[in-house]
Amino acid sequence: MSPTKDLTELERKIFIKLLLGWDNLTIEDQLKIKRSKIKNIIFSIFKKFGVHSRPELLAMYIPNVIIQREEKKLNG
Numbered sequence: 001m002s003p004t005k006d007l008t009e010l011e012r013k014i015f016i017k018l019l020l021g022w023d024n025l026t027i028e029d030q031l032k033i034k035r036s037k038i039k040n041i042i043f044s045i046f047k048k049f050g051v052h053s054r055p056e057l058l059a060m061y062i063p064n065v066i067i068q069r070e071e072k073k074l075n076g
Contacts, residue, residue, distance in 0.1 A: 006048050007045065007048065010033075010041060011041055011044060011045050011048075013031065014027060014031070014038065014041050014042060014045065015045050017030070017031075018042070018045070018054060018057065018058075019058065019061065019062070024038050024039065024042075045057070049061070
């Protein structure tokens with residue numbers, strides 16, 4: 001099962017912003033959420049993915065997205 005299925009709606013929004021390389025301040029400005037709450041949500045996302053940092057999250061998730069896209073191309 002994909003960890004993204006276990007994310008809440010707000011966690012999913014922040015997860016996407018993390019993938020886009022947004023920092024906490026930009027997330028705070030755009031989503032109108034306090035920075036302390038953002039930090040807690042990011043920690044929750046890390047926990048659900050079993051990682052401890054943004055680079056670790058990206059290294060785990062991005063290759064999976066690329067593989068899934070390529071498999072879709074091959075399978076029609």
